[in-house]
Amino acid sequence: MTVKIYIPRDAAALALGAERVATAMADEIAARGLDATIIRNGSRGMHWLEPLVEVETAEGRIAYGPVKASDVASLLDAGLLSGGAHALCLGKTEEVPFLKRQTRLTFARCGVIDPLSLDDYRAHGGLRGLEKAVAMQPAAIVAEVTESGLRGRGGAGFPTGIKWKTVLDAAGARKYIVCNADEGDSGTFADRMIMEGDPFVLIEGMAIAGIATGATKGFVYTRSEYPHAIAAMEQAIEIARAAGVLGASVLGSAHAFDMEVRTGAGAYVCGEETSLLNSLEGKRGIVRAKPPLPAHKGLFDCPTVINNVISLASVPIILDKGATFYRDFGMGRSRGTIPIQIAGNVKHSGLYETAFGLTLGEIVDEIGGGTASGRPVKAVQVGGPLGAYFPRSLFDTPFDYEAFAAKDGLIGHAGIVVFDDTADMLKQARFAMEFCAVESCGKCTPCRIGSTRGVEVADKIAAGIEPEKNRELLADLCNTMKFGSLCALGGFTPYPVMSAMTHFPEDFSPAPVWEAAE
Amino acid sequence: MNIQLPRADVAERTLAIVGELKGLEGPLLPILHEIQDEFGYVPDECLPVIARELNLSRAEVYGVVTFYHDFREHPAGRHVLKLCRAEACQSMGGDRLAERAKALLGIDFHETTPDGAVTLEPVYCLGLCSCSPSAMLDGEVHGRVDDTELEALVAEARR
Ligand SMILES: Cc1cc2nc3c(=O)[nH]c(=O)nc-3n(C[C@H](O)[C@H](O)[C@H](O)COP(=O)(O)O)c2cc1C
Ligand code: SF4
Ligand code: FES
Numbered sequence: 001m002t003v004k005i006y007i008p009r010d011a012a013a014l015a016l017g018a019e020r021v022a023t024a025m026a027d028e029i030a031a032r033g034l035d036a037t038i039i040r041n042g043s044r045g046m047h048w049l050e051p052l053v054e055v056e057t058a059e060g061r062i063a064y065g066p067v068k069a070s071d072v073a074s075l076l077d078a079g080l081l082s083g084g085a086h087a088l089c090l091g092k093t094e095e096v097p098f099l100k101r102q103t104r105l106t107f108a109r110c111g112v113i114d115p116l117s118l119d120d121y122r123a124h125g126g127l128r129g130l131e132k133a134v135a136m137q138p139a140a141i142v143a144e145v146t147e148s149g150l151r152g153r154g155g156a157g158f159p160t161g162i163k164w165k166t167v168l169d170a171a172g173a174r175k176y177i178v179c180n181a182d183e184g185d186s187g188t189f190a191d192r193m194i195m196e197g198d199p200f201v202l203i204e205g206m207a208i209a210g211i212a213t214g215a216t217k218g219f220v221y222t223r224s225e226y227p228h229a230i231a232a233m234e235q236a237i238e239i240a241r242a243a244g245v246l247g248a249s250v251l252g253s254a255h256a257f258d259m260e261v262r263t264g265a266g267a268y269v270c271g272e273e274t275s276l277l278n279s280l281e282g283k284r285g286i287v288r289a290k291p292p293l294p295a296h297k298g299l300f301d302c303p304t305v306i307n308n309v310i311s312l313a314s315v316p317i318i319l320d321k322g323a324t325f326y327r328d329f330g331m332g333r334s335r336g337t338i339p340i341q342i343a344g345n346v347k348h349s350g351l352y353e354t355a356f357g358l359t360l361g362e363i364v365d366e367i368g369g370g371t372a373s374g375r376p377v378k379a380v381q382v383g384g385p386l387g388a389y390f391p392r393s394l395f396d397t398p399f400d401y402e403a404f405a406a407k408d409g410l411i412g413h414a415g416i417v418v419f420d421d422t423a424d425m426l427k428q429a430r431f432a433m434e435f436c437a438v439e440s441c442g443k444c445t446p447c448r449i450g451s452t453r454g455v456e457v458a459d460k461i462a463a464g465i466e467p468e469k470n471r472e473l474l475a476d477l478c479n480t481m482k483f484g485s486l487c488a489l490g491g492f493t494p495y496p497v498m499s500a501m502t503h504f505p506e507d508f509s510p511a512p513v514w515e516a517a518e
Numbered sequence: 519m520n521i522q523l524p525r526a527d528v529a530e531r532t533l534a535i536v537g538e539l540k541g542l543e544g545p546l547l548p549i550l551h552e553i554q555d556e557f558g559y560v561p562d563e564c565l566p567v568i569a570r571e572l573n574l575s576r577a578e579v580y581g582v583v584t585f586y587h588d589f590r591e592h593p594a595g596r597h598v599l600k601l602c603r604a605e606a607c608q609s610m611g612g613d614r615l616a617e618r619a620k621a622l623l624g625i626d627f628h629e630t631t632p633d634g635a636v637t638l639e640p641v642y643c644l645g646l647c648s649c650s651p652s653a654m655l656d657g658e659v660h661g662r663v664d665d666t667e668l669e670a671l672v673a674e675a676r677r
Contacts, residue, residue, distance in 0.1 A: 011644075011645060011646060011659050012645075012646055012648055012649050012661060014659055015646050015649055015652060015659040015660050015661030015662075016649055016661050016662065047648035047649055048648075048649075050649070183645060184642065184643060185643070186604035186605040186606045186607075186642070186643045186647055187605065187606045187643075187647045188643075188645070188647065189645040189646070189647060189648065191645075192645040217543075224551075224588050225641060225643065225644050225645065225654075226645060227657055228659075229645075262544075262547065262548070263547070263548075263551060264547075264586075264588075265547060265550070265551070265586030265587070265588035265589060266586055266587035266588035266641075267585065267586050267587060268642060279547065280544050280547075281544045282544040282545060282546030282547055282572075282582065283546075283582065284581055284582055284585040285585060285586070286585075300543070300544075341647070341648070342648065343606040343647035343648045343650065344605070344606040344609035344610065344647065344650060345609040345610055349647075349648035349649065350648050351648075372610070381605055385604070385605060385642075415606075415647065417605050417606045417609055417647065418609060419609045420609070423609065428605070428608075431605070431608070435604075435642065438642075439642075
């Protein structure tokens with residue numbers, strides 16, 4: 001029987017040489033006349049082991065990694081096709097502790113299946129949620145999603161079911177489902193991994209959203225920095241259309257739903273939902289004032305659901321297994337699972353899907369294994385460029401929306417970036433201001449001007465110029481930005497700045513060379 | 519990539535692109551992407567054509583072009599090297615790598631080498647934060663970029 005070898009086509013795997021590995025493997029298979037085929041899967045999310053090569057054996061899938069092209073011949077010599085022993089062998093993939101301890105609901109298929117095989121998708125539980133949805137009343141679908149406790153994974157944590165209900169109840173001949181796949185936060189890649197590794201789950205989630213709210217057209221708005229995800233989504237949409245999953249009659253039902261992919265153009269602020277809608281309409285990505293809510297007047301003034309990729313991709317399993325199944329995971333008002341993205345200076349980097357509630361310390365030290373550099377962890381930025389820097393003393397904070405808010409932080413899109421003790425937190429605070437200045441849409445003065453001033457003030461502190469006065473000025477600026485900004489770009493940039501200043505004061509009092517000279 | 523066409527040809531190609539995409543809902547961004555793919559930047563001569571065909575003012579189209587970091591108003595080099603400048607890459611020495619790249623190429627960000635070979639651009643996250651620092655050379659992704667790999671990338675781009 002033809003042996004299946006899995007070599008990821010996920011961008012992170014490609015960035016680490018997966019294409020060269022796949023080419024070398026194909027060449028060796030041909031040269032040796034072996035009966036084996038290569039499947040280009042998504043990533044399992046163990047990025048420190050990429051490129052991770054797997055082989056299907058009678059005992060299950062056996063993993064090898066990280067594999068270089070130059071390892072391929074020796075792997076085959078060692079009996080790769082039957083899961084033979086080799087220095088790079090990690091044993092059964094599912095038994096690798098990083099994977100074994102996860103609860104994979106949204107990412108159940110990612111890295112497991114051929115992302116562009118609808119048969120494979122079905123064989124692994126795909127389309128069951130949509131099959132149920134086409135037979136349900138829209139209000140019942142919305143109720144199921146509400147019951148599940150699912151909250152938006154894009155950052156704000158707004159209950160998805162309530163958003164859908166608003167659109168269902170809104171009058172409108174035309175409604176839209178917009179998927180926010182702009183994923184601009186540093187430290188995040190969950191959306192990218194789903195689009196590359198299991199694109200049909202996003203299509204299924206969007207189709208369910210369409211049926212639930214009466215929307216017939218969907219857009220996936222993603223970033224130009226994600227060419228591989230764009231290609232995978234576009235191919236998957238075509239396949240789904242040809243198979244009748246999308247189109248005039250979704251799975252043979254009376255519901256119509258179709259969708260297309262749109263590409264942004266390198267503006268971080270276009271991840272903000274109203275800016276995104278303007279961008280989709282072909283305008284400058286300026287943030288709109290609310291009200292009106294997008295649910296009432298969204299894309300082209302029509303009622304619009306706008307949800308993050310992970311929110312939408314979590315819907316199929318909720319419909320399939322029921323709201324209670326999903327809601328039973330998690331803590332407090334944070335229900336279900338969250339794909340935590342562990343990034344930066346960390347040993348075991350990658351994606352870890354688990355129920356809410358692990359502490360930050362467990363994530364960084366136990367799962368992440370500490371820093372990649374081997375030096376002590378100094379700070380962890382949680383939630384992207386608008387998220388706070390946490391010191392070790394806050395490592396007992398559980399991963400939960402409310403718990404993070406109580407510590408002046410946020411979960412955001414669940415990316416965490418680890419820094420070792422060489423990090424300079426004043427520099428990080430300055431960067432937060434600089435990033436805000438570069439990416440501001442320009443609508444509000446505190447954001448546009450305040451951030452530029454913030455950079456100057458940080459520079460003065462670094463130069464030792466009246467540090468005390470300038471620290472106060474920086475705090476004042478943060479306060480003005482926090483309360484005078486229309487959206488979270490200007491409004492939340494104070495989080496990284498203030499957390500850096502509060503938790504790492506020593507970095508804001510550089511050797512007072514200049515003062516001493518006075 | 520950056521074929522310098524005579525003005526008339528630019529207008530003609532633009533018209534064809536607009537004609538192809540104008541039926542989309544919200545066609546302006548797809549049109550601008552297609553134009554940049556075609557010419558390597560968004561030539562001035564395109565703007566009046568797009569404006570006329572989409573019933574917009576030239577200023578509106580120009581406003582959109584300038585809002586987005588991706589759209590270039592001038593041709594880029596034959597190769598574009600993007601280095602990630604965001605936090606996860608900073609935590610793994612991205613700043614130092616950027617300095618090294620500038621020194622190797624003898625240019626700053628947003629500049630092109632005098633021989634027209636390479637344009638250096640900053641990018642804020644490539645979604646490769648788990649294998650930082652990261653880079654993209656003409657759409658090809660690279661993770662855990664160290665000095666050796668950077669030198670190889672620069673050499674490749676310089677060819
Ligand atoms: C500056 C800024 C950038 C944002 N970027 C993203 C993003 O890249 N992806 C995302 O899903 N949400 C992003 N958001 C949040 C969205 O505005 C919005 O809350 C989200 O798309 C709603 O979907 P959800 O309820 O499923 O989370 C951003 C918000 C702001 C203020
Ligand atoms: S806070 Fe900044 S990005 Fe947000 S609307 Fe105001 S100017 Fe635009
Ligand atoms: S921060 Fe550099 S790839 Fe995400």
